[in-house]
Amino acid sequence: MRLIDSSLAAAFIVSSLxxxxxxxxxxxxxxxxxxxxxxxxxxxxxxxxDGKRHAAADVAEAKCVVVAFTCNSCPYAVDVEDRLLALDKAYPDGTVQLIAINVNKVAEDQLDAMKQRAQDKGFEFPYLYDPSQKIAKAFGATRTPEFFVFDQQRKLVYQGSFDDSPSGKDIKTHYLKDALQATLAGKEVTLRETVPIGCNIRYERQRRRRRD
Known part of the structure; x- marks a missing residue:
């Protein structure tokens, strides 16, 4: 049986079509x-x-890593920002490391705009830019926001939405937080996948070469 909210499943089907x-x-x-x-x-x-270069090795000491694909221009991504700030502040000891990554190349999502957004919102977690879009493809990410939780062995334990409310109102199930709490307690995550709800990541189209 797939454990997933029916409204989110319906939204996924519509967006897929x-x-x-x-x-x-x-x-x-x-x-x-x-x-x-x-x-x-x-x-x-x-x-x-922050003007620095970041690698996955930088978070080697964390017990859990949360990777969030996000951006400035998507209203769903904007709606989740306060929840990201709260999540980051909940683990000041570095037990959980949050990494936000943006791969969109439109003007409002490029690095200068990201810097301004991070300053305005007070982001203290890494907010990284990958104009090659390779890292998002490696994760199979399709939406902003979209979340991935990894345990201490850097194995995927959860992927999908932050919770069951894209707007952050009337949250009933805290998907990501529940996955973190179970993993940190050494327990199995019961709900490991949910539908990512948000804007499409703006992947560049690859032009097909004409055959001679």
Whole structure:
């Protein structure tokens, strides 16, 4: 039995039809690349809003890593920002490390705009930019926001939405927080995948070469 809120499932089906997505070839229930238990894709030398280059090795000491694909321009991503700030502040000892990554290349999502957004909101977690978009593809990320939780062995224990309320109102189930609490307590995560609800990541289209 798939443990997923029916309204979110319906939203996923609608968005998939609109975007022309098809179900065959998925690794997880809602991800074409990663499924629970897979190793965390690595990133190297991604520039952050702090002016430094960041790598996956920087968070080697954390017991859990949360990777959030997000951006400035999507209203769903904006709605989750306060929840990201609260999550980051809940683990000041570094037990959980939050990494936010943006790969969109439109003007409002580029690095200068990211720096301004991070300053305005008071982000203290790394907010990284990958204009190559390779890291998002390695995760199979399709939405902003979309979340991935990895345990101390950097195995995927949860992927999908932050919680059951894209707007952050009337939250009934805290998907991501529940996954973190179970993992930190050495317990199995019962709900490991949910539908990511948000804007499409703006992947660049690859032009097909004309055959001679």
């Amino acid at each position: 609109v975007c022309g997505a098809s179900s065959p070839g998925f690794a997880g229930e809602f991800n074409r690349v990663l499924s629970p238990g897979d190793a965390m894709p690595r990133w190297e030398a991604l520039e952050g809003v």
